[in-house]
Amino acid sequence: MRASTRIDTVAVRAGHDVDPGTGAITEPITMSVSFERDADGSHSRGYHYGAAGNPNRSALERALAALEGGGEALAFSSGSAAISAVLRAVLSPGAHVLLPEDVFQGTARLLKRLSEWGVEHDAVDMTSMETLGRAFKPNTALVWTETLSNPLLKVADIGAIASLAHQRDAVHVVDNTFATPMFHQPLAFGANYVVHSSTKYLSGHGDVVGGSVIFSDSAPLAERLRELQWIDGAVPSPFDCWLTHRGLKTLPCRMRAHAANAVRIAEFLATHPHVIEVYHPGLAGSPSRTDAASLLSGYGGVVSFRVAGGQRRALQVAGAVTLFRRATSLGAVDSLIQHQASSPTHGAGTSLPDDLLRLSVGLEHAEDLIDDLDQALNSC
Ligand code: PLP
Numbered sequence: 306m307r308a309s310t311r312i313d314t315v316a317v318r319a320g321h322d323v324d325p326g327t328g329a330i331t332e333p334i335t336m337s338v339s340f341e342r343d344a345d346g347s348h349s350r351g352y353h354y355g356a357a358g359n360p361n362r363s364a365l366e367r368a369l370a371a372l373e374g375g376g377e378a379l380a381f382s383s384g385s386a387a388i389s390a391v392l393r394a395v396l397s398p399g400a401h402v403l404l405p406e407d408v409f410q411g412t413a414r415l416l417k418r419l420s421e422w423g424v425e426h427d428a429v430d431m432t433s434m435e436t437l438g439r440a441f442k443p444n445t446a447l448v449w450t451e452t453l454s455n456p457l458l459k460v461a462d463i464g465a466i467a468s469l470a471h472q473r474d475a476v477h478v479v480d481n482t483f484a485t486p487m488f489h490q491p492l493a494f495g496a497n498y499v500v501h502s503s504t505k506y507l508s509g510h511g512d513v514v515g516g517s518v519i520f521s522d523s524a525p526l527a528e529r530l531r532e533l534q535w536i537d538g539a540v541p542s543p544f545d546c547w548l549t550h551r552g553l554k555t556l557p558c559r560m561r562a563h564a565a566n567a568v569r570i571a572e573f574l575a576t577h578p579h580v581i582e583v584y585h586p587g588l589a590g591s592p593s594r595t596d597a598a599s600l601l602s603g604y605g606g607v608v609s610f611r612v613a614g615g616q617r618r619a620l621q622v623a624g625a626v627t628l629f630r631r632a633t634s635l636g637a638v639d640s641l642i643q644h645q646a647s648s649p650t651h652g653a654g655t656s657l658p659d660d661l662l663r664l665s666v667g668l669e670h671a672e673d674l675i676d677d678l679d680q681a682l683n684s685c
Pocket of ligand 1: 502
């Protein structure tokens with residue numbers, strides 16, 4: 306594909322080759338664990354064992370690399386497995402890490418574990434270059450950023466953070482799960498590695514747990530990452546790769562629709578008398594709006610908001626919705642609502658307000674979603 310090929314075309318076509326054996330346009334799922342050696346002992350067809358490689362994984366990885374503008378991608382069995390591999394590839398005992406204050410809790414927990422191995426970390430406000438600059442230590446080896454933070458949707462200036470990290474000889478990793486390559490491509494702004502929970506928008510239908518790491522050809526730790534992918538064995542099944550790869554075909558269309566619905570809902574919530582604060586960078590009056598517009602080409606489908614009346618009212622609102630599903634995760638076609646502070650995956654150990662609800666806005670009609678939220682907010 307030409308370098309100028311548009312993302313819609315890349316999403317539909319990248320990694321999808323016509324099957325040479327049958328002419329099938331949709332590739333078959335190769336379930337085999339073992340791949341036959343040639344008579345001379347070589348593996349001329351490129352595969353030898355399922356944990357080390359599989360045609361569906363290779364196809365997905367080619368598509369992920371193309372979408373993020375990277376030279377190579379590695380697929381993992383979850384976003385957390387991808388994050389863990391990057392942390393262990395980049396860090397050694399004695400290293401220091403900077404991460405956002407409201408980083409995904411799983412990343413914070415992995416770093417807490419690494420402190421047992423002598424890796425220290427500090428959480429900072431990544432929206433202030435001054436604060437970030439002051440937080441560097443002589444041993445800072447890694448700056449971790451989320452394009453849009455979870456759940457407060459703070460927008461990071463990836464280009465500015467990457468150049469600061471590089472001035473200080475630190476590696477810059479971006480978790481691009483919320484923005485997706487549709488709205489931001491961190492490698493083009495100088496980030497060294499991009500990670501995703503492919504569980505979310507990339508697969509897009511709430512039926513796969515997966516993760517990925519994407520980097521340029523020249524990433525210095527690429528060899529280590531490839532080795533970790535194999536020896537850890539945290540790899541996705543051929544079927545999960547196939548499902549994620551199929552999901553990528555509609556990524557641009559889905560992201561436009563998620564983003565349009567989310568803005569409508571944020572605007573509705575911002576005027577509702579039972580809502581005290583709405584977090585969405587596309588909202589008029591949002592402190593990050595001006596910056597956000599110059600940094601991202603869209604804001605994804607997550608909206609967080611605080612309900613007047615505290616935790617009890619927030620839980621009542623979550624209990625009163627009928628269209629939104631009360632469930633964790635995000636990025637699928639179905640809309641979900643989550644009370645953050647009591648969430649098993651996101652709440653524990655955070656300083657999030659206890660009246661905060663996070664919406665993953667799906668692809669139902671925006672007016673139906675608004676009606677549902679309106680009746681839930683008014684019924685309590
Ligand atoms: N990164 C972000 C921003 C997330 O929100 C999540 C999960 O919610 C992850 C990574 C971890 O992904 P997974 O659940 O696929 O392990």
